[in-house]
């Protein structure tokens with residue numbers, strides 16, 4: 488098996504996420520604009536430390552800063568369909584990168600592709616269960632209800648309507664237990680711990696794409712040190728004839744490869760920026776940190792744990808190896 492010429496990223500790179508949240512949250516306290524926004528939305532700075540109505544009340548309609556609006560173009564067309572962008576960027580890696588496209592033996596290539604798809608399926612399943620569906624409302628919504636949250640105005644309505652309500656009981660339950668249905672029914676999703684779906688998804692998506700892109704890039708990178716060059720030429724003389732093509736095919740002048748990498752790093756860059764905006768303009772500290780913790784836990788299982796746990800590594804693989 489051909490091994491990567493560079494090491495995979497050290498876990499310490501993940502510190503970029505808590506640092507982003509910390510800087511964003513501090514900025515939201517220090518900046519006069521952000522403080523004014525909080526004041527006008529009825530949330531005191533101290534409120535930022537405790538579960539509150541923050542996500543619903545925050546400045547969505549008062550455009551103090553463009554990125555503080557929920558309907559800003561990047562939120563609507565990028566974050567709100569963020570997993571679609573993640574899927575496209577990941578697919579482009581599979582299609583364009585030599586590690587998956589043209590290198591090595593057929594068997595090695597098939598294994599790499601299968602394991603990459605498995606990592607994607609794992610990340611997608613966690614995203615899906617956390618934010619979209621968990622045998623009914625998503626885990627984030629269930630967590631919110633369990634911690635005392637409810638759909639406030641709609642609760643009153645349902646209680647008043649009683650048995651003559653036009654909606655089916657299951658539709659009423661959906662309204663009461665899911666954030667999206669609550670907001671669509673004109674209610675306020677308030678009172679519990681509302682893990683930030685934005686923080687969770689943006690951290691998971693950007694870390695997933697970064698580890699995948701750096702992994703396949705490391706595999707394909709031309710050697711730089713004399714020692715590496717010696718290794719590389721030995722590899723070329725090795726018994727794996729197909730590995731000959733790796734460095735040739737990984738030529739950084741390959742326009743398709745560069746285009747795909749630009750898409751991936753574009754999604755990662757914009758994802759990081761939107762994470763920073765969420766850290767400044769939305770949610771309480773605790774809600775941001777819990778979104779971060781769930782995402783980093785998933786990243787740990789996907790990319791850090793396989794480095795020390797061989798049986799798991801055999802199943803899920805390591806990008807580009």
Ligand SMILES: CCCCCCCC/C=C\CCCCCCCC(=O)SCCNC(=O)CCNC(=O)[C@H](O)C(C)(C)COP(=O)(O)O
Nearest residue numbers: 566567568569570571572574611612615618666684685688
């Ligand atoms: C033990 C049982 C296991 C069952 C496992 C089921 C797992 C199912 C796995 C996959 C399901 C198929 C999904 C495939 C998706 C592939 C293509 C796409 O990505 S289409 C999706 C496009 N939609 C999005 O990207 C939505 C992204 N947005 C969000 O998740 C949310 O808006 C938010 C979290 C960013 C914010 O939440 P909000 O409440 O503030 O809107």
Ligand SMILES: Nc1ncnc2c1ncn2[C@@H]1O[C@H](COP(=O)(O)O)[C@@H](OP(=O)(O)O)[C@H]1O
Nearest residue numbers: 542556557562682683684685686761764765769
């Ligand atoms: N960076 C960002 N830009 C715009 N809106 C954001 C945002 N981060 C969070 N929000 C909004 O804040 C609310 C809570 O987000 P979340 O729980 O996913 O972190 C959501 O409102 P809506 O649900 O009304 O769209 C979401 O759209």
